[in-house]
Amino acid sequence: MNELYLGQIAFAFYTLIALAGGVTAVSAASLVRAMLGLVVSLFGVAGLYLLLLAEFVALMQILIYVGAVTVLIFFAIMLTRASADGGEAEGPGFAGSLRGILVVLVPCGILVPFLAVYGVAGFPTPKNVDPAQLGAGLLGPFTLAFELISVVLLAAMAGAVLLAFEKRGAK
Amino acid sequence: MNPILYYQAVAVVLLGLGLYALVARRTLVGMLIGVELMLNGAGLSIVAAAQLTPMDAVLGQLGALLVMGLAAAEATLVLAIVLVVSKRFGDASADAPAELKG
Numbered sequence: 118m119n120e121l122y123l124g125q126i127a128f129a130f131y132t133l134i135a136l137a138g139g140v141t142a143v144s145a146a147s148l149v150r151a152m153l154g155l156v157v158s159l160f161g162v163a164g165l166y167l168l169l170l171a172e173f174v175a176l177m178q179i180l181i182y183v184g185a186v187t188v189l190i191f192f193a194i195m196l197t198r199a200s201a202d203g204g205e206a207e208g209p210g211f212a213g214s215l216r217g218i219l220v221v222l223v224p225c226g227i228l229v230p231f232l233a234v235y236g237v238a239g240f241p242t243p244k245n246v247d248p249a250q251l252g253a254g255l256l257g258p259f260t261l262a263f264e265l266i267s268v269v270l271l272a273a274m275a276g277a278v279l280l281a282f283e284k285r286g287a288k
Numbered sequence: 289m290n291p292i293l294y295y296q297a298v299a300v301v302l303l304g305l306g307l308y309a310l311v312a313r314r315t316l317v318g319m320l321i322g323v324e325l326m327l328n329g330a331g332l333s334i335v336a337a338a339q340l341t342p343m344d345a346v347l348g349q350l351g352a353l354l355v356m357g358l359a360a361a362e363a364t365l366v367l368a369i370v371l372v373v374s375k376r377f378g379d380a381s382a383d384a385p386a387e388l389k390g
Contacts, residue, residue, distance in 0.1 A: 182324070
């Protein structure tokens with residue numbers, strides 16, 4: 118019984134972190150602050166992964182998202198900003214917020230009733246999967262996806278270099 | 289109660305926040321942050337479904353890892369595109385490339 122309460126408290130804590138970070142990422146007037154909110158939100162979701170007993174996914178979340186993707190976003194802010202706030206100081210405005218809320222209502226208005234009506238009855242506790250099983254899955258039934266994602270990453274890297282490449286003396 | 293519904297609810301909220309940022313932000317980098325939030329919610333939803341239902345747990349966790357890889361590839365490409373846009377139009381707002389020349 119005690120463990121159940123502990124799990125609920127941990128879930129509430131991580132959810133609070135993830136959602137507060139998400140709200141900051143969406144509403145901050147400065148892009149650097151928005152990126153920091155994204156980092157906080159990613160850490161909260163990593164905690165939720167830990168609660169789901171997916172510790173390998175949680176570690177990869179911290180390594181890939183917090184370690185690599187946010188650095189990329191920070192580079193994007195640094196390399197392009199014209200002013201200290203990155204061009205977000207005036208906010209979305211009334212029309213922008215209205216458009217945003219309307220767009221959010223469409224998928225959420227579909228998904229939430231479906232969840233409420235057709236939500237499956239899951240297990241009370243998550244399954245425990247060894248990381249060795251994940252490796253065996255990558256080398257066994259899911260080899261094609263593993264190879265394809267490497268090709269996608271290579272193509273993205275080559276494309277990024279090609280796009281950002283500047284010929285010497287072009288301008 | 290039903291734990292999987294809580295996780296799915298958090299994922300839906302993350303999707304909503306990301307969509308709002310995608311529509312309401314003025315700059316391309318702000319939109320990219322929204323897309324990352326949405327992909328994060330998708331990964332959480334996949335892992336929750338894999339760990340709390342009779343579905344193959346290995347498939348779900350590997351799916352979440354693939355989502356992360358795709359997010360990294362997408363962020364790389366968007367960084368390059370943002371660089372090109374800011375070089376060509378002077379700033380990285382989403383409105384700048386939408387104007388017609390004439």
